Amino acid sequence: MANGSRQAAWEFFGAExxxxxxxxxxxxxxxxxxxxxxxxxxxxFEQAIRKPQRDVAERIDEALQTDGIFExxxxxxxxxxxxxxYFAHAAELERLATRFCDxxxxxxxGLLQTPAYTRAxxxxxxxxxxxxxxxxMVGLRQERAQILADATRPVxxxxxxxxxxxxxxxxxxVMAEQLDHVATMVRERKVxxxxxxxxxxxHPQMGKMMTLMQFEDAPPTAYTEGVFSGSxxxxxxxxxxxxxxxxxxxxxxxxxxASLALIESVAEDYRRCRRTT
Numbered sequence: 001m002a003n004g005s006r007q008a009a010w011e012f013f014g015a016e017x018x019x020x021x022x023x024x025x026x027x028x029x030x031x032x033x034x035x036x037x038x039x040x041x042x043x044x045f046e047q048a049i050r051k052p053q054r055d056v057a058e059r060i061d062e063a064l065q066t067d068g069i070f071e072x073x074x075x076x077x078x079x080x081x082x083x084x085x086y087f088a089h090a091a092e093l094e095r096l097a098t099r100f101c102d103x104x105x106x107x108x109x110g111l112l113q114t115p116a117y118t119r120a121x122x123x124x125x126x127x128x129x130x131x132x133x134x135x136x137m138v139g140l141r142q143e144r145a146q147i148l149a150d151a152t153r154p155v156x157x158x159x160x161x162x163x164x165x166x167x168x169x170x171x172x173x174v175m176a177e178q179l180d181h182v183a184t185m186v187r188e189r190k191v192x193x194x195x196x197x198x199x200x201x202x203h204p205q206m207g208k209m210m211t212l213m214q215f216e217d218a219p220p221t222a223y224t225e226g227v228f229s230g231s232x233x234x235x236x237x238x239x240x241x242x243x244x245x246x247x248x249x250x251x252x253x254x255x256x257x258a259s260l261a262l263i264e265s266v267a268e269d270y271r272r273c274r275r276t277t
Contacts, residue, residue, distance in 0.1 A: 007048065009073075009077055010048040010051060010077065011048040013048065014045055014046040015046070016069075016073075017042075017060065020066055021042070024064055024065075026064070027039065028042040028043050028046075029042075031060070031063055035056055037052075037056060037234075040219070049096070049215075049217070050218065051074075051077075052070075052074065053232070057071045057073075091144065093213055093221060094144060094147065094213070096215055096216075096218070097214060098154050098155065098215060099154055099155040100154055100156045100157065100211060101158075101159075101212040102156070102158040102159070102209075103158075103159050104161065104164050105163065105164075105208065106161065106163055106164060107209070108178060109209075109211075110141050110144060111145050112145070112148075112181070112182055112185065112191070112193075113141060116170060116174045116177060117174055117177075118137065118138045118141045118142070119134055120169045120171075121169060122134050122138070148185070148190055148191065155192075157192040157194075158192070158194070159194045160194070160195050160196070160259075161196045162262075165179065165263060172274040173270070173274050175267075176267050176268075179263050179267035180267050183263050183264050183267065186263075187260070193260070193263070194250065194253035194255070194256060195254050195258075195262050195263065196249060196252060197253075200252045203248070203249055203252055204245035208224055208225070210222065210224050210242060210245070211224075212239070212242060212243060212246055219234070219236065220243075221239065222239050222242040
């Protein structure tokens, strides 16, 4: 299913939700209280700005006595998506965000990855995968990264742990190209990147990637990811705490200028390594 038709399907989901809610004589606030989300979120579901999690779709069916129709629609839409279930909602929100703040403790954020770096990542975790599968995964990630190339791109700020720079992914040539790519994006003023050095020691969100997203007409959201799992955090108190953690990381990281210098220095180290091997 193409992006446009999938969005149209989510719009149908929202329109049907609104129709059935109004037929039941229930306000958005009342339905929200029954399914443990805010009335504003119900409005965003109805406008297809955000997509509900499966458990919310199930509770909507219970509240409106709709015999499982919203849970079934949710399953069909998720089945036809191109991303893993745990990341699908975050991928949808990426297209709507006006500001990103990424924290990367171990691996380069997807939106900054080069094709060769992405290929090395997928081959490391899928050593028996077919070329067709790897090509598909690389293509999807590069498609996501296009939002940073668009004229209307969002503000993007990334904090990379020094581990991301120092641990080789693929060959020295792959790493040099990857770091050169980040440096070029910074110099072209498309992104803001800081590096949290080893010397910073302990820090918030150790070992767990994190993304904060802000929107023009919706509340901010945080996304965290672990091993084959991800969580969208919508609760305002949790999002605020996540933002506070990010602010601490930003304060402990090298300045933008020093970070760029380190990225370019490590890229040169990889080039020297390549020449001597």
